[in-house]
Amino acid sequence: MNKNKEKLLNSRYRAEKRFQFYGKSAIFLALLFLTIFIFKIFSTGYTAFQKTWLIVPVTFDAETMYLDENPSKEDLEDADYFDLALQTMFNLDKSASEKQQNDLKRMVSYFFEREIKRELLNDPSLIGKTKDVYLTASDDLDQVFKGNYPRDLPEDQRRVTDYQLKIFDQLVEQGRVESKFNLSFFTYPDSREAELAGIASSFMGSIFSILVCLVIAFPVAVLAAIYLEEFAPKNRFTDFIEVNINNLAAVPSIVFGLLGLGILLAVFQLPRSTPLVGGITLSLMTLPTIIIACRASLKAVPPSIREAALAMGASKMQTTMHHTVPLSMPGTLSGTIIGLAQALGETAPLILIGMVAFVNTIPGSPLDPAASLPVQIYIWAESAERGFVEKVSACIMVLLGFLIIMNLFAQIIRHKFEKKWS
Amino acid sequence: MNLVIFIFIVLLGFTSYYFGRKKAYSIQATNTRLTALPQFYGYYLAIWCAIPAFIIYSLWAIFEPSIVKLIILSDYSNQGHLDDELNLIYEKTKSLSRGQFSGEITTYLETSAEKYLNLRSIAQNSKVVLILAIIIASIVYGYKRISSNNRTREPVEKFLNAVLFTASLAAILTTIGIVFSLIFQTIDFFKVIPLFDFIFGTHWYPAKAFVRDASEPLDPSMYSDTFGAVPIFAGTFFIALIAMCVAIPIGLMSGIYLAEYASTKVRQYAKPLIEILAGIPTVVYGFFAALTVGPFLKDIGTAMGLEVSAESALAAGGVMGIMIIPFISSLSDDVITSVPQSLRDGSYAMGATKSETIKKVIFPAALPGIVGSILLGVSRAVGETMIVVMASGLAANLTFNPLESTSTITAQIVVILIGDQAFGDPKTQAAFALGMTLFLVTLSLNIFALRVVKKYREKYE
Numbered sequence: 001m002n003k004n005k006e007k008l009l010n011s012r013y014r015a016e017k018r019f020q021f022y023g024k025s026a027i028f029l030a031l032l033f034l035t036i037f038i039f040k041i042f043s044t045g046y047t048a049f050q051k052t053w054l055i056v057p058v059t060f061d062a063e064t065m066y067l068d069e070n071p072s073k074e075d076l077e078d079a080d081y082f083d084l085a086l087q088t089m090f091n092l093d094k095s096a097s098e099k100q101q102n103d104l105k106r107m108v109s110y111f112f113e114r115e116i117k118r119e120l121l122n123d124p125s126l127i128g129k130t131k132d133v134y135l136t137a138s139d140d141l142d143q144v145f146k147g148n149y150p151r152d153l154p155e156d157q158r159r160v161t162d163y164q165l166k167i168f169d170q171l172v173e174q175g176r177v178e179s180k181f182n183l184s185f186f187t188y189p190d191s192r193e194a195e196l197a198g199i200a201s202s203f204m205g206s207i208f209s210i211l212v213c214l215v216i217a218f219p220v221a222v223l224a225a226i227y228l229e230e231f232a233p234k235n236r237f238t239d240f241i242e243v244n245i246n247n248l249a250a251v252p253s254i255v256f257g258l259l260g261l262g263i264l265l266a267v268f269q270l271p272r273s274t275p276l277v278g279g280i281t282l283s284l285m286t287l288p289t290i291i292i293a294c295r296a297s298l299k300a301v302p303p304s305i306r307e308a309a310l311a312m313g314a315s316k317m318q319t320t321m322h323h324t325v326p327l328s329m330p331g332t333l334s335g336t337i338i339g340l341a342q343a344l345g346e347t348a349p350l351i352l353i354g355m356v357a358f359v360n361t362i363p364g365s366p367l368d369p370a371a372s373l374p375v376q377i378y379i380w381a382e383s384a385e386r387g388f389v390e391k392v393s394a395c396i397m398v399l400l401g402f403l404i405i406m407n408l409f410a411q412i413i414r415h416k417f418e419k420k421w422s
Numbered sequence: 423m424n425l426v427i428f429i430f431i432v433l434l435g436f437t438s439y440y441f442g443r444k445k446a447y448s449i450q451a452t453n454t455r456l457t458a459l460p461q462f463y464g465y466y467l468a469i470w471c472a473i474p475a476f477i478i479y480s481l482w483a484i485f486e487p488s489i490v491k492l493i494i495l496s497d498y499s500n501q502g503h504l505d506d507e508l509n510l511i512y513e514k515t516k517s518l519s520r521g522q523f524s525g526e527i528t529t530y531l532e533t534s535a536e537k538y539l540n541l542r543s544i545a546q547n548s549k550v551v552l553i554l555a556i557i558i559a560s561i562v563y564g565y566k567r568i569s570s571n572n573r574t575r576e577p578v579e580k581f582l583n584a585v586l587f588t589a590s591l592a593a594i595l596t597t598i599g600i601v602f603s604l605i606f607q608t609i610d611f612f613k614v615i616p617l618f619d620f621i622f623g624t625h626w627y628p629a630k631a632f633v634r635d636a637s638e639p640l641d642p643s644m645y646s647d648t649f650g651a652v653p654i655f656a657g658t659f660f661i662a663l664i665a666m667c668v669a670i671p672i673g674l675m676s677g678i679y680l681a682e683y684a685s686t687k688v689r690q691y692a693k694p695l696i697e698i699l700a701g702i703p704t705v706v707y708g709f710f711a712a713l714t715v716g717p718f719l720k721d722i723g724t725a726m727g728l729e730v731s732a733e734s735a736l737a738a739g740g741v742m743g744i745m746i747i748p749f750i751s752s753l754s755d756d757v758i759t760s761v762p763q764s765l766r767d768g769s770y771a772m773g774a775t776k777s778e779t780i781k782k783v784i785f786p787a788a789l790p791g792i793v794g795s796i797l798l799g800v801s802r803a804v805g806e807t808m809i810v811v812m813a814s815g816l817a818a819n820l821t822f823n824p825l826e827s828t829s830t831i832t833a834q835i836v837v838i839l840i841g842d843q844a845f846g847d848p849k850t851q852a853a854f855a856l857g858m859t860l861f862l863v864t865l866s867l868n869i870f871a872l873r874v875v876k877k878y879r880e881k882y883e
Binding site: 012013015016018019020022023024025026027029030031033034037040041044219220221223224226227228231232240241243244245246247248250251252253254255256257258259261262263266284287288291315316317341344345346347348351352356374375377378381382389392393396399400403407 | 575579582583585586587589590591592593594596597599600602603604606607671672673674675676678679680683692695696698699701702703704705706708709710712713714744747748751775776777778780781798801802804805806807808811812832835836839840845853854857860861864865868869872
């Protein structure tokens with residue numbers, strides 16, 4: 001009998017242990033996913049911050065550029081650099097056949113002409129002389145140099161030919177291949193060529209959208225929250241507004257995209273693909289988030305503050321505007337920042353309003369067509385070229401960096417400025 | 423020009439604030455008692471100055487273009503043009519007047535363009551004159567009304583109250599906007615495709631609608647086998663099911679552990695770390711699913727002799743589940759912590775172990791709240807877009823094999839609407855009909871879940 005009891009007790013204790021183990025492993029699994037996730041993004045993305053350059057000797061031959069003697073600045077500006085650029089690449093292997101010459105040309109980006117031109121414009125005295133010029137390597141060679149490209153594939157299955165690899169290896173041996181910080185990733189707009197693609201255009205698109213979103217959503221949300229929390233009578237209509245807000249907070253984001261498409265673009269005829277429309281759409285989406293945060297922080301202001309102000313003869317409006325609202329601002333602001341961070345990561349509604357179009361200029365105002373960082377991630381992730389994989393991860397890192405900064409900022413505001421009552 | 427007028431009105435509003443206050447001060451200086459603080463007189467005058475002008479300004483902005491268009495096109499009214507042609511003529515006129523027109527310039531167009539420019543300048547001038555007149559009139563009126571025996575605080579506060587109330591309507595307007603943007607296209611869609619075919623048809627192939635010759639009239643029988651939504655409804659719920667299979671056990675168990683077992687220190691670090699998962703943008707999850715999870719599952723499958731598509735429902739659903747873990751874990755954590763301590767104490771007093779208390783007492787007590795949180799998670803999974811677009815297929819297969827690719831409502835909306843859309847095309851309308859379905863499904867899930875959670879909260883408060 002006693003033995004049975006002990007057995008039962010032991011099995012109950014084992015069940016207890018098992019249950020605890022399940023709980024621990026659930027948390028462990030969740031954290032494991034997070035770790036794998038971040039590790040994967042970083043390990044594929046960090047190489048994108050390096051860019052491979054080929055250092056090629058360029059002979060600035062006036063004849064190849066069809067320049068007269070003592071050319072003026074304008075002449076240099078208008079001169080034809082293409083032949084010179086081509087000749088430079090052909091000089092890497094003077095015995096190359098026509099097909100091999102084509103391969104040589106494809107070892108660098110199609111910006112090579114511009115890069116050579118910039119060199120000469122910086123120093124016009126180079127005419128007739130030879131100088132080593134840094135040329136952006138094509139994305140395939142870039143990947144080869146970073147070790148992301150399997151070299152042992154049969155030739156017809158990879159985009160780099162054996163010949164290109166041979167010349168490239170020679171250049172590496174001569175120390176003519178160099179890896180430097182990839183500044184152009186941050187300053188160039190999007191491009192079809194992975195080696196020239198940058199996030200400047202989508203970054204500006206994101207900034208403009210978020211600004212439009214902030215300008216619209218913040219005032220409306222704060223005013224609405226003040227009304228609902230401080231002034232609204234308790235009746236059916238107020239309840240209806242509240243139900244609306246709670247539901248809007250849980251409506252899938254893509255429905256807001258359909259709203260943007262069906263109303264903003266089709267009815268109001270706002271310009272397609274612009275951060276203006278994107279920002280308005282996102283502001284409708286963040287509105288409930290900010291309203292809920294602002295109401296919570298208004299609610300947290302103790303009634304004694306209001307009563308004190310009213311006792312001094314302030315009107316209801318004065319009490320609210322001079323005392324309650326300023327005291328609730330830290331909570332409201334941190335809620336707003338969190339709402340904006342959500343909006344910053346949103347993709348689907350922006351795709352629907354056309355912000356997914358290929359934009360290779362940097363937008364200068366909210367009325368220019370643009371993409372945004374998350375949409376850029378989507379566009380690049382759908383591209384087949386290997387060079388874009390690391391770009392996607394790098395873009396994700398930039399986006400996550402911004403989200404972390406915004407969330408930290410929200411935390412700091414909350415902890416530093418919020419008054420603790422009680 | 424519009425911007426200049428706008429800034430002008432704003433600046434004038436600010437200056438009239440100072441004038442109003444100044445007048446109030448000067449009344450005060452004569453030892454007369456005012457009925458409100460001086461700044462209320464300032465606000466009063468500023469409102470009088472700016473608001474009528476703004477109303478005129480916005481009415482003008484709304485109606486000017488359509489009136490100008492009407493006048494321009496009245497010249498063409500007796501020539502029997504179609505609506506589309508008239509619109510084209512108007513666009514041509516506008517671009518010609520801006521000097522950006524590159525097509526063939528007819529005399530008709532030239533006269534229209536001249537007339538257009540003429541009308542625009544008349545409109546512009548009369549707008550400026552009208553707004554100036556309104557501002558002067560209302561300022562004079564408002565300024566006159568500033569006196570010691572006139573109340574200003576009440577009207578100003580009433581005005582502010584009205585502004586606050588209007589702002590609170592934004593939420594309702596958004597809901598109305600959503601319904602309006604969806605409903606017209608949806609109705610048009612069901613005029614061509616019978617509702618029955620949409621709900622019970624098993625063949626979804628919207629690309630077929632794209633090859634239609636636009637000049638031919640719409641023939642509904644063409645689409646009889648094109649817009650059957652069963653495969654995508656099935657796909658949506660299948661992927662949501664996979665996601666919940668990942669999210670419920672992990673989310674629930676970690677919620678329970680955090681609420682009942684974890685020390686404050688573990689809680690302090692683990693909770694925010696898990697919530698990071700909720701803050702990661704979905705497009706990032708999509709990339710992760712497509713780049714890492716999909717190929718990984720494919721490799722495992724091939725090693726086990728199974729045929730796994732690189733874009734499988736399992737990859738999309740699994741990653742979606744990871745995304746939903748924090749929703750379920752923090753909601754159920756809240757729910758469990760709000761179960762009163764007395765229930766626990768009672769159970770311990772009867773000799774139950776901690777896990778028995780949780781399983782037999784706390785869990786049943788918290789069940790409605792937990793169900794609510796799970797339903798919110800489901801609604802999130804149904805509405806999730808980017809993970810499916812990037813990681814699962816875009817072709818709607820009717821399958822319940824998690825290793826094959828399926829598609830969802832959200833993914834089909836994106837597939838149809840990415841790129842250029844033609845309104846009035848059944849394909850575009852189909853996307854809006856899908857959006858309507860999605861909206862209704864998530865709305866009912868949300869209302870139900872919020873009600874359950876609310877009821878539960880009231881029970882223990």
